[in-house]
Amino acid sequence: MPQVKIQGVDIEYRVLKTRRNRYIRLTVSGKNGVRISAPWGYPERELHAMVREKGAWILDRLQYFRSLEEQQPRWRYTDGELLLVQGEWTPLRITPWEFNAGRLRLETGVLEIRLPQSRLNDPSIVHDLFLRWLRRWALQELSHRINSHADAMRLRPGRITIRAQRSKWGSCSQNGNISLNMRLMLVPPAVADYVMIHELAHLRQLNHSQRFWGIVDRYCPDRKTHQRWLREHSWLLEMD
Ligand SMILES: [Zn+2]
Numbered sequence: 404m405p406q407v408k409i410q411g412v413d414i415e416y417r418v419l420k421t422r423r424n425r426y427i428r429l430t431v432s433g434k435n436g437v438r439i440s441a442p443w444g445y446p447e448r449e450l451h452a453m454v455r456e457k458g459a460w461i462l463d464r465l466q467y468f469r470s471l472e473e474q475q476p477r478w479r480y481t482d483g484e485l486l487l488v489q490g491e492w493t494p495l496r497i498t499p500w501e502f503n504a505g506r507l508r509l510e511t512g513v514l515e516i517r518l519p520q521s522r523l524n525d526p527s528i529v530h531d532l533f534l535r536w537l538r539r540w541a542l543q544e545l546s547h548r549i550n551s552h553a554d555a556m557r558l559r560p561g562r563i564t565i566r567a568q569r570s571k572w573g574s575c576s577q578n579g580n581i582s583l584n585m586r587l588m589l590v591p592p593a594v595a596d597y598v599m600i601h602e603l604a605h606l607r608q609l610n611h612s613q614r615f616w617g618i619v620d621r622y623c624p625d626r627k628t629h630q631r632w633l634r635e636h637s638w639l640l641e642m643d
Pocket of ligand 1: 601605610611
């Protein structure tokens with residue numbers, strides 16, 4: 404991989420050239436590091452210069468991702484771990500109680516889990532509780548919110564389904580049914596709203612044409628910030 408020295412640090416970057424690329428795009432993410440995509444045949448020398456020029460920003464982003472990793476967002480489901488909930492790092496507190504079943508509550512910024520003493524050190528039960536709770540919450544909250552966006556946009560979606568997709572945040576089918584990922588409850592609310600507005604806009608345009616983005620922008624002027632949030636943080640939300 405090509406390298407560049409920025410403020411005394413060797414930074415590797417990956418170049419991706421395809422015939423389909425029309426623009427140059429530089430991205431930094433926790434998962435893929437520094438990537439630059441460019442049109443076919445674009446001179447390496449200029450890409451190198453561009454990486455160097457953006458050096459301070461790149462270092463800053465890399466540092467940010469390193470600090471995220473230190474917060475160990477690894478979905479281990481153990482006491483004291485920080486989980487991302489609605490975009491906030493939320494501590495998980497696991498305490499015993501006398502009942503046989505487990506319970507999960509989100510209260511004043513803490514995910515509180517009560518478990519019978521015998522299951523206290525069993526991450527799999529915490530995992531199950533968390534996913535069940537997330538699905539229920541998503542079903543309630545996202546259905547409600549997407550309907551109010553639909554009203555504002557004067558659109559009528561078909562069926563709304565909540566799924567546990569691995570890589571997709573949402574989708575819209577040809578007959579107007581929309582599915583939303585329950586992990587949208589983990590991202591900042593404004594980012595989740597962007598995804599819902601995006602899928603709703605597909606009811607008008609089932610493509611990503613300029614006209615489509617025009618509709619999205621009308622209802623979500625900050626969509627570029629939200630898209631970037633998703634690009635940069637999706638890897639943190641890859642949980643089993
Ligand atoms: Zn789309």
